[in-house]
Each structure stands twice: as C-alpha cells, then as structure tokens.
Amino acid sequence: MTAYLLAIGIVALIYCLLALGLNLQFGLTGLVNFGVVAFFAVGAYTSGLLSLQGVPLPLSFAAAAVLAGLLALPIGLLSLRLRDDYLAIVTLGFSEAVRITIQQESWLTQGVQGLPGLPKLFASWGPVSDAAIFAVLLGAVALVAWGTVRLTGSPFGRLLKAIGDDEAALSALGKDPARFKVQVFMLGAALAGLAGAFYAHFITFITPEQFIPLITFYVWMGLIMGGAGSVRGAIFGSLLLMVFLEGSRFAKDWVPGVSEVGMASLRLAAVGLALILITLYRPHGLWGGGKSQ
Amino acid sequence: MMLSVETVTRQFGGFKAVDGVSLQLAEREILGIAGTNGAGKSTLFAAIAGQQPADAGRIRFDGHDITRLPPYRRARLGLVRTFQVPREFKSLSVHQNLLAAAANPQGERLLNAFVRTRSLREHEEQLVAKADGILQFLNLTRVRDKLAGGLSGGQKKLVELGRVLMLDPRCILLDEPFAGVNPVLIDEICERVRELHARGIAFIVIEHHLQALKALSQRMIVMDRGSILAEGDPHTVLDDPRVQEAYMGGVA
Numbered sequence: 001m002t003a004y005l006l007a008i009g010i011v012a013l014i015y016c017l018l019a020l021g022l023n024l025q026f027g028l029t030g031l032v033n034f035g036v037v038a039f040f041a042v043g044a045y046t047s048g049l050l051s052l053q054g055v056p057l058p059l060s061f062a063a064a065a066v067l068a069g070l071l072a073l074p075i076g077l078l079s080l081r082l083r084d085d086y087l088a089i090v091t092l093g094f095s096e097a098v099r100i101t102i103q104q105e106s107w108l109t110q111g112v113q114g115l116p117g118l119p120k121l122f123a124s125w126g127p128v129s130d131a132a133i134f135a136v137l138l139g140a141v142a143l144v145a146w147g148t149v150r151l152t153g154s155p156f157g158r159l160l161k162a163i164g165d166d167e168a169a170l171s172a173l174g175k176d177p178a179r180f181k182v183q184v185f186m187l188g189a190a191l192a193g194l195a196g197a198f199y200a201h202f203i204t205f206i207t208p209e210q211f212i213p214l215i216t217f218y219v220w221m222g223l224i225m226g227g228a229g230s231v232r233g234a235i236f237g238s239l240l241l242m243v244f245l246e247g248s249r250f251a252k253d254w255v256p257g258v259s260e261v262g263m264a265s266l267r268l269a270a271v272g273l274a275l276i277l278i279t280l281y282r283p284h285g286l287w288g289g290g291k292s293q
Numbered sequence: 294m295m296l297s298v299e300t301v302t303r304q305f306g307g308f309k310a311v312d313g314v315s316l317q318l319a320e321r322e323i324l325g326i327a328g329t330n331g332a333g334k335s336t337l338f339a340a341i342a343g344q345q346p347a348d349a350g351r352i353r354f355d356g357h358d359i360t361r362l363p364p365y366r367r368a369r370l371g372l373v374r375t376f377q378v379p380r381e382f383k384s385l386s387v388h389q390n391l392l393a394a395a396a397n398p399q400g401e402r403l404l405n406a407f408v409r410t411r412s413l414r415e416h417e418e419q420l421v422a423k424a425d426g427i428l429q430f431l432n433l434t435r436v437r438d439k440l441a442g443g444l445s446g447g448q449k450k451l452v453e454l455g456r457v458l459m460l461d462p463r464c465i466l467l468d469e470p471f472a473g474v475n476p477v478l479i480d481e482i483c484e485r486v487r488e489l490h491a492r493g494i495a496f497i498v499i500e501h502h503l504q505a506l507k508a509l510s511q512r513m514i515v516m517d518r519g520s521i522l523a524e525g526d527p528h529t530v531l532d533d534p535r536v537q538e539a540y541m542g543g544v545a
Contacts, residue, residue, distance in 0.1 A: 159393055168344060168364075176365045
C-alpha cells in the first residue's frame with residue numbers, strides 16, 4: 001500500500017511540474033498551449049535514449065530540459081504572432097506530430113515497441129529508491145514553485161502578466177511582446193521536458209501511446225481546477241486531479257454493482273463534473289484567489 | 294516638423310477608413326482632432342502609432358521614416374498613444390502598470406528575475422520613484438496599489454496617461470481622453486495636459502467634447518469620412534459651415 005501511494009505521489013508531482021510549466025505559459029502569459037505532452041514526450045525520450053547510451057542521468061535530465069526547451073523555439077517563433085486559438089491548434093497538432101514521429105522513426109525510438117529497461121533513478125538505493133525519487137521531485141516542485149513566485153514578482157514577470165492582460169497595449173508602450181512570449185514558452189517547455197525525464201526514469205518503460213493528448217488535458221484540468229495564474233493552484237489542482245483519478249479506484253469498494261470498467265468511466269465523469277462545478281462556482285479555481293476582473 | 298503624415302491611407306476591404314490624410318505637428322504643439330463617429334480619427338491614430346500600418350503614404354517622426362515600423366519601435370522613439378477604450382493591465386496594480394511601461398531592458402531579462410545585482414535593484418528603485426512621482430502628478434497616489442481593473446473609467450484614462458509618461462515621450466496621441474470621464478476629472482486632465490505641454494511634450498488629441506478640445510488645442514482638424522474637412526485655428530474651424538453641417542446643426 002505504501003509503495004502504491006508513493007507511486008501515485010510521484011506521478012502527481014510529475015503532473016505538478018507540468019502544471020507549473022503550463023502555469024507560466026497560460027496562467028501568467030495567456031498562451032494557450034495544447035501541446036504540453038509533446039515537450040513531456042521529447043523530455044522522456046531524450047533522457048531515455050541518452051541513458052541507454054550510457055550517459056549519466058544528471059546529464060540526460062539536463063539534455064531533456066534543454067532539448068524540449070529548444071524545440072519550443074521554432075513553434076514559438078512560428079506561431080506566437082498568431083491569435084490564441086490558432087496557437088492552441090498549432091500546439092495540439094504539433095504534439096500529435098511528435099507522438100507519430102516517435103512511433104514511426106523506429107530506428108531511433110524503437111517505434112511502438114517503446115523503450116523498455118530504462119535505468120531507474122536511484123536504482124542502487126534498492127527498496128527506498130521510490131522514496132528518494134519522491135523526495136527529489138518534491139524538491140524540484142518546491143524549487144520551481146519558488147522560482148515562479150520570484151519570476152512573478154520580477155520585471156520580467158510583470159511583463160508576462162501585462163501580455164496576458166493586453167498584448168497590443170504593451171507593444172504600444174515600447175515592448176516587443178513576441179520576445180517575452182517565446183522565452184516563457186521555451187521555459188515552460190523545458191519544465192515539461194524535465195518532467196518527462198523524471199517520468200521515463202521512474203516508469204522505466206516508455207512507449208508512444210503514453211504521450212497522447214489526454215495527458216495535456218489532464219494538466220489543463222489540474223491547472224484550471226486549482227486556479228490558473230497561481231502557483232498554489234497549479235500544485236494543489238494537480239494533486240486534486242490525481243486524488244480524483246486514483247482515489248476513485250478505491251471507491252468501487254463502496255459503490256456496489258459497478259464493474260471495474262464501469263468504474264473507470266465513472267471516475268472520468270466525476271472529474272468532468274468537478275470541473276464543471278468549479279468553473280461555475282469558482283471560475284478562478286479553488287486556489288486562484290478570485291482576482292477581480 | 295516633429296511629426297509629418299503624408300497622404301496616408303488605411304483601408305479595410307474596399308472601405309477607406311483614412312483616405313489620403315496629411316497633417317503636420319510642430320514641436321510643443323497641441324493639435325485637436327474632431328469629427329463624427331466613423332470619421333477615421335482613431336484609425337488615423339492607429340496608422341501613426343503602428344497598430345494599423347498605413348496602406349499608402351508616409352509617416353515621419355523626428356526625421357525617421359516610421360511608416361513600416363512595429364508599434365513598439367515607434368514608442369521607443371518617443372511617439373506614444375492612449376486608447377479610446379482604456380486598455381489598462383487589469384491584473385497589475387496601478388503602480389505596476391506604470392513600471393511595466395518603463396524602459397528597463399536589463400531588468401526585464403529572464404535571468405535577471407533570479408539574479409538581481411545591485412545596479413539592477415538601484416535602477417528598479419529609480420523607476421519606482423519615477424512612477425510614484427507620476428502618480429502624484431496625476432493625483433493617483435491613493436489608488437497606487439489597487440488593481441487597475443477595478444478603477445473608474447476616468448482613473449483608467451489617467452493610468453494610461455501615467456504609463457506613457459514613464460517613456461519620457463516627445464509626442465502623445467490622446468484618443469478621447471474625456472470620454473466617460475466626470476466633469477471634475479476632465480478639468481484635471483486638461484490641466485495635466487497643459488502642464489506636460491509646458492514641459493515640452495507635443496500632443497494630438499481626439500475628442501468629441503468640443504468645448505474642452507477647443508480650450509485645449511492650439512490648432513484643430515475636423516475629419517469627415519476619412520478625410521480632413523477643415524483645418525486651422527479652433528474658433529475658425531468650429532465656425533466653418535461645412536463643419537457645422539457635418540455635426541448636423543452646429544455646435545458654436
């Protein structure tokens with residue numbers, strides 16, 4: 001049971017990292033990134049492939065973040081001059097393109113067979129390796145949360161919020177919004193890449209099917225439930241989502257007459273209902289602080 | 294001439310919102326632009342400031358050809374505008390609205406969010422003091438730390454004026470500074486514009502409130518259907534029969 005909870009905790013913290021990245025992009029700056037999972041996948045495969053070549057994990061983790069961040073550059077330059085909804089479509093399409101590329105280019109990625117046997121983080125620690133992964137992830141989430149707060153209070157963060165409010169007005173004040181948008185897009189993507197590396201070296205077996213757009217929308221659900229624009233919202237929203245998704249597994253013990261499969265659908269319905277109720281009654285999210293509009 | 298607009302046209306589809314307009318603005322001049330709704334006044338501002346670049350014609354500011362420059366490059370030259378409907382940064386405080394406008398290329402680097410050197414902190418302190426000075430000048434000190442989204446329409450107009458003042462502009466385009474503003478605040482805005490003018494800033498003011506515009510402007514232009522209908526001394530212009538006709542029954 002402890003092992004199970006630890007595993008859930010690790011996945012929840014990985015979602016927290018993804019949500020914190022999306023929070024920089026969407027929560028602060030208003031960039032509608034529907035391709036979170038692409039950068040997550042690139043991070044996972046980059047670190048996975050490098051580690052299979054014998055590259056030490058700290059280096060492969062760094063490479064995952066850097067490569068995911070760099071991959072955001074062309075997407076950013078191509079599409080950040082577009083309106084919100086176009087960016088959403090471009091990034092969604094991009095994430096599917098990345099998944100299908102991973103699936104097809106089997107000379108590099110072993111295609112649908114995936115990459116089994118990735119080195120596990122802290123493998124040498126034996127029975128406490130999961131606890132160590134959890135602790136390191138917790139540290140990473142705390143660091144990113146601190147960094148986000150610091151960023152939000154800085155002149156750079158001020159401009160991100162200004163872009164989120166009214167980009168054209170900012171450009172009338174002598175600032176080039178595109179530059180800041182590309183930077184924050186890359187930063188959020190690098191965080192997703194880092195999250196991907198953690199995922200790869202925790203699960204130790206990655207396949208293209210793990211990187212479907214549903215992952216992106218889970219991250220969005222968590223962020224919106226928690227409160228976009230708020231660090232607490234990103235973190236607690238992701239944790240809450242995980243409680244819904246995983247916790248409802250146990251609900252079958254108390255809900256009689258529902259099959260295992262039926263339960264899986266029920267919990268998605270529960271998440272959907274929660275999302276509807278929250279957007280209706282707490283449009284800024286549970287921890288979003290209800291900023292005046 | 295500080296600003297010269299030469300036969301500028303801006304069209305939407307086949308409709309010429311601004312049709313071959315030419316105008317000149319001297320250093321330290323206040324030029325008023327009046328005209329009925331749809332006359333092309335705001336589109337002309339957008340062509341000058343860069344939001345809707347001119348399709349034809351040429352715009353020069355301070356010797357630079359700015360016709361094709363993006364808005365932020367024009368603003369950096371000292372040519373700034375406010376908007377007809379206030380466009381404050383609603384989730385920033387009034388004070389932060391001003392700070393966001395300040396030229397601060399070093400402090401606004403991503404890395405410098407984490408590495409704040411002494412010189413960056415000192416520069417930020419200078420900007421804070423400058424913003425506080427402007428807030429005091431505009432009588433906004435009371436609302437300094439309020440979110441700009443929660444202010445009244447008139448206060449938002451003042452915040453927009455404060456924001457552009459952070460750029461130390463040489464020419465300010467004011468788009469309907471008195472619209473939706475209560476009479477007391479109108480006098481106050483006029484007073485501030487005169488003081489800024491005395492400090493050497495040139496203005497072009499679009500306004501429907503003709504009495505206030507007449508009192509403020511040294512020279513006036515009346516636009517109608519994308520073109521300039523009359524130009525000259527405010528009294529003469531407003532007495533012009535064509536202008537009176539455009540305004541359906543006159544105003545004088």
